[in-house]
Amino acid sequence: MGELKHRSLITAQERLRDQVAHQLRAALIAGELRPGAVYSAPGLAADFGVSATPVREAMLDLAREGLVEPVRNKGFRITEVSERDLDQYTEIRALIEVPVIGRITRTATREQLEALRPVALEIVTAARAHDLIGYLEADRRFHLELLGLSGNDRLVETVGDLRKRSRLYGLTRLDEHDQLLPSAEEHVELLDVMLTGDAAAAEACMARHLGHVRSLWAQGREETPAPPAQRRPAARQR
Template identity: 80%
Template sequence: MGYLKRNLGMPRERLRDQVAHALRAALISGELRPGQVYSAPGLAEDFGISATPVREAMLDLAREGLVEPVRNKGFRVTEVDEGDLDQYTEIRLLIEVPMIGRITRGAAREDLEALRPVAEEIVRAARDHDLIGYLDADRQFHLSLLALGGNARLVETVGDLRKRSRLYGLTGLDERDQLVPSAEEHIELLDLMLAGDAEGAEKCITRHLGHVRSLWAEPGDE
């Protein structure tokens, strides 16, 4: 995996954000395990940096609900149960499906087409087993697409839901080549939207979110 075993080597003012990004990736991939407690000094040793920016980054993740402080020990990775995942998916469906239809009917063609390189990068990253690239491109695509609707609070809400409903065991899914079909749905969605097929786009995003939910249910350590 290797999200933690690297020296970030970033300027101090950016280090906190870089560490937080790497920790999110480690959480999503399953490198940091739900229910386990991790200390800032221990993680800092993995990164090859001081403990302060790691502690600051973990506090950022705590505010997002991804970890919780454990007195005199560090931070415990929060556990998300099946009920939580079902509720997060239901909220996303309620928000994203009608918004995708609205964007399909009103967005400028050039704004949609501008997202094609990102959709292609998702597929390329999935095929190359580049989980960091996959996660970055997937987030960029979904949030940039929703941003075309002009509602910044909606984008913020979906971004928060994505963090809280992280994909456990992403590495295991990658090893079984189950990420590529989900990745290809981004291009399918974009093509439908460019064709002006609002109903088809709504069905596609519904299927995609359902597909993602089924991935969440897969054990990551088989």
Template identity: 75%
Template sequence: MADPKARRLLSAQEHLRDRVANALRAALIAGELRPGVIYSAPTLAADFGVSATPVREAMLDLAREGLVEAVRNKGFRITEMTEADLDEYTEIRALTEIPTIGRVTRTASREQLEALRPAAEEIVTAARDHDLIGYLEADRRFHLAVLALAGNRHLVTVVDDLRKRSRLYGLTELDLDGRLVDSAREHVELLDVMLTGDADAAMEVMRRHLHHVRSLWAAEQHGEPQQESALRLGGSR
């Protein structure tokens, strides 16, 4: 049996790794970590106030999600995405998610759909609280839970991976000018329309939602990085 002390140490290390990964995601969302730029683990570790090891581990997690790429003997480069990439991501999401929303609207029970309401409302709450990481996590859980009702686990896996690679841009700008809450409410709207059983209307709401997401990507691609630091993390080396 493993040593309980060793298990506790491993758990603490994993927790720190997760916290660093979330802080890095926050920096990506805020635009502080810019596409194409190479960042070293020791430099980021100094910003976070931790050792380089959890930063490297967290960066490897982000590399598996396609958010960064390792550069031998230098560090990690933030993945760049072109307008063509963003168009292709949007097209794939439209081809998979819009018809699936229609299918789920026609086949899911009212109880199954109502079970999604806490996640939809959590997205709105996170937006009101200016919690961008919480917003993204709730957004991910809501969309994947909706798709899961179609009964195709492979589709859920593919969309989850796609969402990680495409990541939402422009959330900081939306949050600063007060529009993030309006965007968040689209999830509640989608759920309410699905509960009416109108598959065509639900697909139209989803189509509009994806259009808004693509617009956010474009705005961030051409926008300026935020000045307020997102590289903050509690804890010690």
């Protein structure tokens, strides 16, 4: 029984860490944690009303995703991504994903592609519900599972890393301006085109989608913050 209680405690701690990481991602998406700023685990813990340990563990998870970087004896710095970085990430993704989508269009079965339709529709549902975390999670699953049909695990891993490093900026502002739904619907469109077997059309569709995503990044960075009444209190910098 003692071992079972210990295991239960560990599980509870892991759940708390995951919950804190979820809230930190939401704060990043909303722009409440500013790129370049350094935040301490105790300071963030006070904002979230938890101890510093799960915050520190959650921040280490985000560090592995490239969203933050540890600063010795201070805390964690929110990583900054320049326009040049975003252009280069998009170029690399296009060089990888566009031709691979064409190859998958020629080789994947109809059943394999249709199996991804629920995920594509989940992206649309999240956009309509203004569920930004759900949107990003479903979008990530769709693209990586689709690329997984290539059979190249290292390719999927590489694109996954690029996606983490080129996260959306100001996604809340884009949602408020009703610009997420059209992007979400492009995933369904891509599937429909791939199901026709037209590899060239599928590649063109994927290239357009990546171009639109890059445009969303730029717009999100340019948007001005919403008035305080429309935002929850920002995390305090420590």
